[in-house]
Amino acid sequence: MADYRLKGETGEWEVVIGLEVHAQVSSKAKLFSGAATEFGADPNAQVSLVDAAMPGMLPVINAECVRQAVRTGLALNSAINKHSVFARKNYFYADLPQGYQISQFDQPIVGEGEIEVDLPDGSTKVVGIERLHLEQDAGKSMHDQHPKKSFIDLNRSGVALMEIVSKPDMGSPEEAAAYVSTLRSIVRYIGSCDGNMAEGSMRADVNVSVRKEGEPLGTRAELKNINSMRFVRQAVEIEALRQIEILEGGGTIIQETRLFDPSKGETRSMRNKEEAHDYRYFPDPDLLPLDFDDAYIEECRSTLPELPAEKKKRFIESYALSPYDAAVLVADWEIASYYEVVAKKGDPKQAANWVTVELFARLNKADKTILESPVSAEALGELLALMADDTISGKIAKDVFDEMFETGKGAKAIVEDKGLTQITDTGEIEAIVDQVIADNPGQVEKYQGGKTGLIGWFVGQVMKGTGGKANPKMVNDLLQKKLGG
Amino acid sequence: MSDLLDLTLAEARDKLAAREITAVELTEAYIKAVEAARPLNCYITETPEHARAQAQAADKRIAAGTAGALEGIPLGIKDLFCTEGVLTTAGSHILDGFKPPYESTVSQNLKDAGAVMLGKLNLDEFAMGSANLTSHYGPVKNPWKRKGDDTDLVPGGSSGGSAAAVSARACLGATGTDTGGSIRQPAAFTGIVGLKPTYGRCSRWGIVAFASSLDQAGPMTRTVRDAAIMLGAMAGFDTKDSTSVDRPVPNYEAALTGDVTGLKVGVPKEYRVDGMPKEIDALWQQGIDWLKQAGAEIVDITLPHTKYALPAYYIVAPAEASSNLARYDGVRYGLRVAGDTLNEMYENTRGEGFGEEVKRRILIGTYVLSAGYYDAYYLQAQKVRTRIAEDFTKAYEHCDVILTPATPSAAFGIDEKPSDPVQMYLNDVFTVPANLAGLPGISVPAGIDDNGLPLGLQILGRAFDEETVLRAGHALEQAAGFTARPQFLAG
Numbered sequence: 006m007a008d009y010r011l012k013g014e015t016g017e018w019e020v021v022i023g024l025e026v027h028a029q030v031s032s033k034a035k036l037f038s039g040a041a042t043e044f045g046a047d048p049n050a051q052v053s054l055v056d057a058a059m060p061g062m063l064p065v066i067n068a069e070c071v072r073q074a075v076r077t078g079l080a081l082n083s084a085i086n087k088h089s090v091f092a093r094k095n096y097f098y099a100d101l102p103q104g105y106q107i108s109q110f111d112q113p114i115v116g117e118g119e120i121e122v123d124l125p126d127g128s129t130k131v132v133g134i135e136r137l138h139l140e141q142d143a144g145k146s147m148h149d150q151h152p153k154k155s156f157i158d159l160n161r162s163g164v165a166l167m168e169i170v171s172k173p174d175m176g177s178p179e180e181a182a183a184y185v186s187t188l189r190s191i192v193r194y195i196g197s198c199d200g201n202m203a204e205g206s207m208r209a210d211v212n213v214s215v216r217k218e219g220e221p222l223g224t225r226a227e228l229k230n231i232n233s234m235r236f237v238r239q240a241v242e243i244e245a246l247r248q249i250e251i252l253e254g255g256g257t258i259i260q261e262t263r264l265f266d267p268s269k270g271e272t273r274s275m276r277n278k279e280e281a282h283d284y285r286y287f288p289d290p291d292l293l294p295l296d297f298d299d300a301y302i303e304e305c306r307s308t309l310p311e312l313p314a315e316k317k318k319r320f321i322e323s324y325a326l327s328p329y330d331a332a333v334l335v336a337d338w339e340i341a342s343y344y345e346v347v348a349k350k351g352d353p354k355q356a357a358n359w360v361t362v363e364l365f366a367r368l369n370k371a372d373k374t375i376l377e378s379p380v381s382a383e384a385l386g387e388l389l390a391l392m393a394d395d396t397i398s399g400k401i402a403k404d405v406f407d408e409m410f411e412t413g414k415g416a417k418a419i420v421e422d423k424g425l426t427q428i429t430d431t432g433e434i435e436a437i438v439d440q441v442i443a444d445n446p447g448q449v450e451k452y453q454g455g456k457t458g459l460i461g462w463f464v465g466q467v468m469k470g471t472g473g474k475a476n477p478k479m480v481n482d483l484l485q486k487k488l489g490g
Numbered sequence: 491m492s493d494l495l496d497l498t499l500a501e502a503r504d505k506l507a508a509r510e511i512t513a514v515e516l517t518e519a520y521i522k523a524v525e526a527a528r529p530l531n532c533y534i535t536e537t538p539e540h541a542r543a544q545a546q547a548a549d550k551r552i553a554a555g556t557a558g559a560l561e562g563i564p565l566g567i568k569d570l571f572c573t574e575g576v577l578t579t580a581g582s583h584i585l586d587g588f589k590p591p592y593e594s595t596v597s598q599n600l601k602d603a604g605a606v607m608l609g610k611l612n613l614d615e616f617a618m619g620s621a622n623l624t625s626h627y628g629p630v631k632n633p634w635k636r637k638g639d640d641t642d643l644v645p646g647g648s649s650g651g652s653a654a655a656v657s658a659r660a661c662l663g664a665t666g667t668d669t670g671g672s673i674r675q676p677a678a679f680t681g682i683v684g685l686k687p688t689y690g691r692c693s694r695w696g697i698v699a700f701a702s703s704l705d706q707a708g709p710m711t712r713t714v715r716d717a718a719i720m721l722g723a724m725a726g727f728d729t730k731d732s733t734s735v736d737r738p739v740p741n742y743e744a745a746l747t748g749d750v751t752g753l754k755v756g757v758p759k760e761y762r763v764d765g766m767p768k769e770i771d772a773l774w775q776q777g778i779d780w781l782k783q784a785g786a787e788i789v790d791i792t793l794p795h796t797k798y799a800l801p802a803y804y805i806v807a808p809a810e811a812s813s814n815l816a817r818y819d820g821v822r823y824g825l826r827v828a829g830d831t832l833n834e835m836y837e838n839t840r841g842e843g844f845g846e847e848v849k850r851r852i853l854i855g856t857y858v859l860s861a862g863y864y865d866a867y868y869l870q871a872q873k874v875r876t877r878i879a880e881d882f883t884k885a886y887e888h889c890d891v892i893l894t895p896a897t898p899s900a901a902f903g904i905d906e907k908p909s910d911p912v913q914m915y916l917n918d919v920f921t922v923p924a925n926l927a928g929l930p931g932i933s934v935p936a937g938i939d940d941n942g943l944p945l946g947l948q949i950l951g952r953a954f955d956e957e958t959v960l961r962a963g964h965a966l967e968q969a970a971g972f973t974a975r976p977q978f979l980a981g
Contacts, residue, residue, distance in 0.1 A: 054591075054592060057822055058817040058822070059572075059590065059592070059822075059823070060572060060578070060580070060585070060588070060590070060698045060699075060817070060823075061571075061572045061590075061594060061694075061695065061696040061697050061698050061699060062695070062696075063694060063695050063730060063731050063732065064732070065729065065730060065731075065732050066732065093813050095812075095813050095816060095859070097816065097819065097833075097836055098832075099819075099821050099832055102817060102821070102822060103816065103817050104813070104815075104816020104817050104819060105813050105816055155832075157821070283860055283861045285812075285813070285856065285859035285860060285861075285864075286859075287809060287813070287859055287864070287868060290701075290702035290703035290733075290810055291699075291702050291732060291733065292732050292733075293732055293733065
């Protein structure tokens with residue numbers, strides 16, 4: 006992908022981006038308590054004594070969350086630390102009942118690694134993973150329920166999060182968004198997180214700095230809790246421009262946490278220096294360190310499905326797809342599976358086109374996901390099979406697909422009911438070809454005089470005469486023969 | 491005083507089982523004793539109605555032949571254990587009105603064994619103290635007094651209420667917790683037995699946390715046998731406490747064979763501290779002689795890092811406490827003192843809710859965990875802790891148990907409290923190493939000083955070898971024949 010540069014008054018600036026993505030572990034229970042984690046429950050309906058930090062309550066690690074973190078680490082091609090430690094991050098806030106968050110500090114469960122990120126232009130970029138650690142989420146403060154009071158909902162208190170920290174390897178808003186998108190794809194493939202950004206199951210803290218080419222890294226600002234790819238892109242650009250303006254005006258960037266406000270299109274400082282936190286991390290004495298053996302790690306590895314990057318490679322190799330098409334198809338496990346069913350019934354390249362263009366367009370229009378598609382993969386496969394054996398033309402196929410999408414009827418049934426079967430009888434087509442040639446002597450003359458581009462016009466006339474049912478290749482061949490002769 | 495109150499826990503158990511007495515009778519006698527003991531201020535909350543109901547249920551189970559190990563035995567519970575529906579204060583103003591909707595695992599285990607709860611016992615605020623002078627509910631008085639001197643003495647701490655109540659016969663036994671000596675030191679000050687089990691032996695679930703890596707619950711009783719019986723009911727693996735250990739609970743009482751022939755008893759030279767009263771030194775020598783006469787072999791050992799134990803303890807314990815006590819913020823339970831902002835509410839609540847000693851330790855703990863100080867203090871203290879544990883491991887290559895004095899002095903007057911907090915911290919000098927190493931220890935009353943005050947000897951053992959600790963403690967108890975009684979007896 007082309008280098009992304011922002012133009013300032015003093016020249017071009019590079020942007021350097023690193024992300025901390027918080028992914029909620031798909032588990033029925035919280036990280037250290039048995040309370041449920043389902044989204045959308047009434048306030049404080051999913052709070053155990055541990056989550057409310059009642060006196061004398063103790064955390065007990067949820068083995069499923071540990072397993073999902075290890076699986077995620079493996080899927081991110083990252084080192085699994087066989088010994089890791091939970092630490093307390095101490096700070097006061099009303100929605101943090103313990104007065105500390107149980108997290109991991111200097112000994113996280115997953116160490117360094119790297120993933121291949123698919124960029125919108127079909128190219129890829131390798132992004133380094135710094136670490137992944139497990140931590141508890143805090144509760145939620147609601148400041149809009151009462152004129153003078155804040156209300157606290159502890160449903161999220163104690164929910165398991167994986168914090169996935171990237172290296173500062175991204176250089177443009179697109180790369181940052183694509184990285185989040187790839188992460189989301191991976192965690193959804195392996196089922197460790199549902200990736201639902203709207204419900205807050207996945208959110209990103211984006212670190213942004215700018216520099217002139219060849220210069221050392223600039224001071225970064227951290228943009229908190231960004232919850233969509235679009236906002237990731239916008240926030241990076243807006244923040245980078247803000248920093249450039251400051252630097253070019255002779256100012257300096259303060260390392261701080263900022264809030265991105267999409268409605269105002271700006272970022273704002275969240276905390277001032279007086280409140281700079283010293284989190285006083287120390288190992289949580291209520292919890293034992295996590296210690297794994299190789300067998301456990303291998304057991305986790307054995308449960309991993311084919312991952313997006315592998316699948317993409319296989320699609321390119323087995324189905325001769327372009328990297329771009331393959332990337333689009335593998336981004337979602339459901340789409341990839343759908344595609345493979347279709348591809349097996351017809352031409353794989355054509356199948357890719359039909360899924361990514363025809364199907365996606367109709368799904369978008371109907372605001373449906375692939376799981377809600379009225380046309381099953383088998384049904385679309387049947388349609389493609391009808392094209393492959395020349396029963397219908399591509400043009401007819403699109404009309405048939407529309408009807409399939411609307412009525413849920415099968416391709417064969419529609420084709421038979423409406424008599425859309427392609428005319429492949431040479432005699433029948435020849436008669437119409439002859440008629441068209443006879444009716445348009447002027448055009449014939451022009452064609453024969455060298456305007457061979459008119460062949461398309463003749464094909465169109467013949468197709469019109471057959472109600473679109475003639476096999477276009479046969480029409481083409483016959484016309485060429487007759488006009489040329 | 492009712493004769494019933496003079497029964498040991500083991501004797502009462504046997505008489506209940508033999509139907510010579512009833513649980514209701516015994517409990518009524520103790521309810522009266524609890525009332526009579528009010529001048530000592532050892533109970534924060536009395537629960538006579540609970541006790542009566544439990545005693546009646548106990549009598550039914552005894553009649554039905556389904557009695558538990560502590561059926562009908564009236565106990566006091568240190569007010570650091572959460573008790574369902576019963577005010578639980580941790581001796582602090584900040585837990586005003588807090589009635590937990592849950593029961594701590596240890597107190598539940600005792601209930602399940604048939605024990606009767608007489609009430610909640612006073613303690614140093616959040617178990618921080620060695621004299622029971624820091625409780626929001628006022629100091630506890632030691633039932634013992636110096637000969638010919640009416641000065642009120644401290645019972646030790648932090649389990650001062652437990653110690654005073656057991657000593658004065660205001661309960662048959664009590665739970666304590668020991669973070670740096672909070673069971674063993676008050677036991678020594680009040681002439682009773684106090685056992686701190688191995689870290690992980692008793693569940694910490696439902697016990698208000700002071701220093702999580704050091705806190706351990708244990709029994710406080712009048713005899714070693716009673717401690718063995720009570721520990722058997724308290725101990726056990728608990729899936730709700732990740733640091734509790736999954737090992738079977740042995741029959742501790744069966745370990746009291748009275749035979750210590752061939753037992754190797756280590757005597758650490760580092761415990762001979764400067765300025766220790768000669769009576770304590772003499773008692774220690776007496777203990778050595780007793781065990782030698784009973785057939786034990788005395789071995790000189792060295793625990794070279796002992797002098798670093800107290801400073802390390804006073805870094806680790808406050809560090810953990812500073813974090814553990816962050817939850818008392820006025821948001822969800824206990825005291826809330828309003829303020830115009832969230833931070834003001836925190837400041838007002840915690841400023842008013844915590845006492846001086848608790849604030850001091852929160853400040854120390856916050857300091858030693860702060861950026862720039864963590865390595866020099868907390869990390870260094872953890873290294874010392876490892877060395878101390880290694881000292882013990884090496885020592886136990888040469889001996890089975892270790893004999894030391896329990897405290898460097900006898901009980902002192904409530905008004906004689908040292909003005910320097912560090913001087914007060916020295917009370918724990920003999921008890922703290924076992925907490926840092928997670929090892930079991932027992933304090934056994936072994937003698938009387940020149941003023942007529944009780945003194946204790948301490949036996950330390952290997953991890954999860956409470957049986958040998960109890961066996962040696964029992965031998966010491968038999969040899970000492972400690973029969974002195976406090977001036978104040980309830981009932």
